[in-house]
Amino acid sequence: MGNEQSNRSYYRHPEPMEEDPRLRRLGENHRREKEELQRAFEKERRETQLKLENAINEGKQNIERLENEKKKTEQKRETELRKYENEKKEMEDKYEKAMGQLRTSEKTLRKQLIEQKKSQMEMERRHYAELLDKQCVELEKERERIATVAIMKEYLKIMNTSYEAKVSLKMIKLYCLEDSSESSKAKIRFELDNLSAFRERFRDQFERFPQFLLDEPNANRNTVDACRGFISQVKDTMDQDIMLGICGVLPDALENGDQSAIKSFGADAEVLATELSNIKNGSKLQIENKGLKELTAPSTQEVFKGDLRRTLMKEMYESQLKIKDAIDKGEQNIERLESLRKKLQDSQMGMESWHYADLFDKQCVELEQERERIATCAVLKEYLKIMTLSYLTKNALIIFKLLCLEDSPETFNAAIIGELCDLRTFHYQFQDQLQKFHEVLLNESKANRNTVDICRGFVSQVKETMDHDTMLGLCEVFPAALENGDLSAIKSFVADTDVLTAELSLIENGSKLQIEYKDLKELIAPSTQEVYIDFLEESLFQTKTVILLIIIAWIFCFCL
Numbered sequence: 001m002g003n004e005q006s007n008r009s010y011y012r013h014p015e016p017m018e019e020d021p022r023l024r025r026l027g028e029n030h031r032r033e034k035e036e037l038q039r040a041f042e043k044e045r046r047e048t049q050l051k052l053e054n055a056i057n058e059g060k061q062n063i064e065r066l067e068n069e070k071k072k073t074e075q076k077r078e079t080e081l082r083k084y085e086n087e088k089k090e091m092e093d094k095y096e097k098a099m100g101q102l103r104t105s106e107k108t109l110r111k112q113l114i115e116q117k118k119s120q121m122e123m124e125r126r127h128y129a130e131l132l133d134k135q136c137v138e139l140e141k142e143r144e145r146i147a148t149v150a151i152m153k154e155y156l157k158i159m160n161t162s163y164e165a166k167v168s169l170k171m172i173k174l175y176c177l178e179d180s181s182e183s184s185k186a187k188i189r190f191e192l193d194n195l196s197a198f199r200e201r202f203r204d205q206f207e208r209f210p211q212f213l214l215d216e217p218n219a220n221r222n223t224v225d226a227c228r229g230f231i232s233q234v235k236d237t238m239d240q241d242i243m244l245g246i247c248g249v250l251p252d253a254l255e256n257g258d259q260s261a262i263k264s265f266g267a268d269a270e271v272l273a274t275e276l277s278n279i280k281n282g283s284k285l286q287i288e289n290k291g292l293k294e295l296t297a298p299s300t301q302e303v304f305k306g307d308l309r310r311t312l313m314k315e316m317y318e319s320q321l322k323i324k325d326a327i328d329k330g331e332q333n334i335e336r337l338e339s340l341r342k343k344l345q346d347s348q349m350g351m352e353s354w355h356y357a358d359l360f361d362k363q364c365v366e367l368e369q370e371r372e373r374i375a376t377c378a379v380l381k382e383y384l385k386i387m388t389l390s391y392l393t394k395n396a397l398i399i400f401k402l403l404c405l406e407d408s409p410e411t412f413n414a415a416i417i418g419e420l421c422d423l424r425t426f427h428y429q430f431q432d433q434l435q436k437f438h439e440v441l442l443n444e445s446k447a448n449r450n451t452v453d454i455c456r457g458f459v460s461q462v463k464e465t466m467d468h469d470t471m472l473g474l475c476e477v478f479p480a481a482l483e484n485g486d487l488s489a490i491k492s493f494v495a496d497t498d499v500l501t502a503e504l505s506l507i508e509n510g511s512k513l514q515i516e517y518k519d520l521k522e523l524i525a526p527s528t529q530e531v532y533i534d535f536l537e538e539s540l541f542q543t544k545t546v547i548l549l550i551i552i553a554w555i556f557c558f559c560l
Helices: 002-010 021-083 085-177 182-215 221-238 241-248 250-256 259-289 301-348 351-404 409-443 449-466 469-476 478-484 487-517 526-559
Strands: none
Touching: 021 085, 021 351, 021 409, 085 182, 085 221, 085 259, 182 221, 182 241, 182 250, 221 259, 241 250, 241 259, 250 259, 351 409, 351 449, 351 487, 409 449, 409 469, 409 478, 449 487, 469 478, 469 487, 478 487
């Protein structure tokens, strides 16, 4: 016992390390405030959910009531319809009798009209067929005349070349029979050059003439054969040995001064000129006496066109008169049928049946409006959850900023890390809630389009802020900067936090104004709208309270 007492007297328990009272007080205050905010949020969320469920239940009851009223209206309407069946049947019998008589008369008139149209169409067909045949014949004649005139123009060019060659031959004959002076020899050489040029021109025209005949297939065959015959005669004359001797040998005779040869070639030139003259005269007689003259005469279609125009106008006028009479008779029958149909409709429709029909349509419209309101409430329920996550994220950013602005932020590392964990949790919850929001939009297709578009717009803005690189860097990179004590990086992240907080505040305020002053106010149920507006106002008040408490705690710590 003595030894134990001595040991106890010498052994001392280690004294516990004193904890910083400021940290303890701040931690307790922070934990207590966070628990109070969580309890308040849970309470408000439960109340909001309860009110939304009550609104949905109320809508379902309204739908059931409207369905019951709809059934009663349908039963009453069926009773009224059965009441008018007998009267309707009697009117239908009368109508059928009247319609039978009208159909009989209409069939008779229609048959007469059809027979008249058939006879008229047959007459017009025969008449137009005759006119068409005449026009086709005249058209073929006109085409033949045009093609023949074109060939005759080319033929006359060839005959003109033949005539000029004949003139040169006559001049050569005259100059050869004169004295053998140098001036006569010069004139002969000049005419020989002209004759050679005319022969070359004739050769080119003769080679082009067959192709020209192929280009004008509608030309008169007799004319073509006659022209081809005369051109062949001219070619034979141009290709004679005498012609070749005059063009090829006469220049040498002139050079040598052989008078006998020169006079002999002069006689040959006279023979060739005579042949060309005979061909020319034969061509002229052919055109005057055998039918070419008629083909090249001016067209006489103007007289035919005038007769044809007068005949067509007369026939068209008679046809129009007959058609007008038939149309007048048909319109009279149609007016009679329409008057009977209107009388039948007026007798069938009663004022009471119209009243029930209007009432039924109004109930259907109210039912659709109620369904639209319920679907809109369901969309807004998911939308409020997303905006709540946005509000909590904004509060966490504000607290994070205040903690980082302390003189020694390293003393609040645990609280800062806790806020970063909350931000990461809110981000994951937002992704899940966003997927649910899109599923609700697909399921609630009857929701108001304006409401859906507005909610989708604000949700998209929140998504852009949540997925911003600054938010991701704050959750992933900031812990390393805090651990390393990098004050510049911490200040940069604090500045980025201000930007994110401002964006979320603008989105929240814009959403509140949209609900208060624009389209959503009319579509949301009154209870849901008031709950949401109160929720936003209380959220702003709580945010201001938290900020004020943090400022007070900071001042208190600074004073200590």
